[in-house]
Amino acid sequence: DRNRDADLCASCELEGLRGGSAACPLGPRWARWWHRLSCALFDAGTVDYLPQALAIARRVQDLLPGYAVLAAGHSLGAKLAMLVAVELELQAVGFGLGEWEVALRHRLGAAKAKAAAAG
Known part of the structure; x- marks a missing residue:
């Protein structure tokens, strides 16, 4: 499913783990291998959902x-x-969020990450 593959690649892209790098933690070894092949099908603009x-x-x-x-x-x-809420100073609610601090630091920078942590 191309949509699922793009979303998996986008999730790693948010954290700076470009194109299914081996560092992208997506389950067992075979899943990471498949992910790298799948991400090669998309250019960075396709899987960079933040802009x-x-x-x-x-x-x-x-x-x-x-x-x-x-x-x-x-x-x-x-x-x-x-990430949108931090960047635009909005309120946000997330369901099934998981860890997002790496993406926050990578995409918006250390200063905004520190400000967001301070509340």
């Missing part, structure tokens, strides 16, 4: 001035929602 998520959130803010925007998502979507 698109930020563009959508900014568009919603532009269309609804004066309204509070809540970023929400599940799993990979939750990780994206949290």
Whole structure:
């Protein structure tokens, strides 16, 4: 399933583990091998979901001035929602979020990660 493969690659891309690198922790060895082959089918722009998520959130803010925007998502979507919320200073709710601090530091930098941790 190409959508599933793209999402798996995107999850690693958020953490700086480009294109199914051996460091991307996706289960047993055979799964990592398959993941590397699958990610080779996508260019970085295809599996880098964060710019698109930020563009959508900014568009919603532009269309609804004066309204509070809540970023929400599940799993990979939750990780994206949290990153969007930190970047745009929104509130967010994530379901099945898992670990996202590596993506936060990698994509938004140490200063924003520290500010987000401080609350």
